[in-house]
Every structure is written in C-alpha cells, then in structure tokens.
Amino acid sequence: MFAHAQGEYDKSKWIIVGIPSEIGSLSHVKNYIEGPESIRDASYRIFSPIFGDINMEEIYDYGDIDLEDIKDLDKLYEKIYNEIKKIYRKDKKYIFFGGDHSITYPILKIVKENWEDFYLLYFDAHPDIHPDPYPNYQSFIYHLIKENYIEPEKIIFVGISNLSFEEKNIIKEWGIKYYNPLDVWDNIKEISKEISDILKNKNLYISIDIDVFDTGCGHWLEGIGIRPYHYFKIIKELRNINLIGFDLVELFSNEVCDNLASKIVIETIAMFNNKL
C-alpha cells in the first residue's frame, strides 16, 4: 500500500490504482509489471511534501487491477476499461501506476466518456503516435485520435526527444503542439506560462512516461531529456484547471528511480491540493 494512502474510498479525493501490465510493449526488456509495487515501496522513503500539503485521509490505494490471466491486448484493454469503469467517480481524482504506456489507452476512453471535453498534457520522450495497425505502447495516441476519443488540438507533448519519421509528419500534419527538451531547457518560463494559458479552465489529464527525464529511469533510454524541475515548474504554473487524474508509467525500477517516481506522485498531489 502507498504509505500516504490512509483514507477510505468514499471519503478520499485521490484514488491510486496500479496497472501492472507489459503486453502493450514491443520491447524485449521487461519489468514494467514491477512499477506499481516499486512506487509504493519507495513511498515509505518519501515523507512530507515540500510543494504543498497532503491529507493522508484523502488518499486511498485501491491496489492493483488483477491482470494475471490476461494474455492478449484486446483482453487487456477490456479488463482495464471494465475495472476502472466499475470504480470511477467524477468527484475523485485518479492516479494510475503503470505498466507500459498502453494502459493510458483504456484510461482515456473512460475519461472521454465521463468528461467529453478534456485536454491531455503528455510528458514523454516519445509521442506514441506511430501509425501501427493496432494500439500498443508506441501507437495508442494515434488510435485514440482516429477513434475520436481526443482531438489533436487538445494534446500537448512535452519533452519529445525521439520519434519516427511517420510520427513527425503526423504531428506536423495534425498540428499537435509539442516541445522538445531544448525548447524546455531554454524557455521554461515562457513555455510553462504558455501551457498554463492553453489549459486554463479546462478539464485535464496528465500522463507521465518517466523516460521524459534525463535521469535514466525509463525503459527506453534517450540521451537527452528534461529534468524533474521542468515538470514541477510546468505543473506549478497551471491555474484554474480541473484535474481529472494522472498516470506515471514505464518505470525501470531501482532505488533512485523508484524514489523519483514516488516523489513525483506525492508532490503532484500536494501541488494540486494547493490549487483546489
């Protein structure tokens, strides 16, 4: 259980759900399924937040969605969708621990059905918009757009450092907003202000692939990335938004990286508590 999750479901504002899945990944290196437990274990080493306050009675850990019998992707998406739908309530904010990034595919279907109009703030070294014929960890954003679950103009990519030629064309053609790591390092003040202006008064879901950071904590390591500082600066500047929830995915577990993941979770809760 997450250390700071001392609440009951009914009374909690924040609901943690683990989704230990890796069959949406095409990578031969696997340990995505350790993500949820690793983040929870590290939470015992992270104490009070520095960027705001938390009330542990308002945080509930639902545990993991049981995926043991799931062997194919269609079943996986169906199972995640059904399990979240069962517990989903619009007056709560959800925090999902991955798992590879494809868990966000069924999650955003639930988000769409409940909120209709929402924005996606996507921290990732990759846009995951490659036109593969089926949704997986590198293509599900493409499929969500094609299936009308989200409009391209409601997506903001932050920290993109590697993408396929097809993805680059798609992003250009569909006019999707994105910032590469050099943009972020050079212009963090302007960028955080710009993002805050775009997202003002909007419903927002945030997705964080930990490979966006240059800390070497993701499954797929890129040579350049943004810093946790940039993430927190962008989150800090957000004003008047309705946060639906966020996910943190693709953690390659070790003590330092688990600490980072857990820290991001606690400080993100704290920052939003200060805004609400």
Ligand SMILES: [Mn+2]
């Ligand atoms: Mn990625």
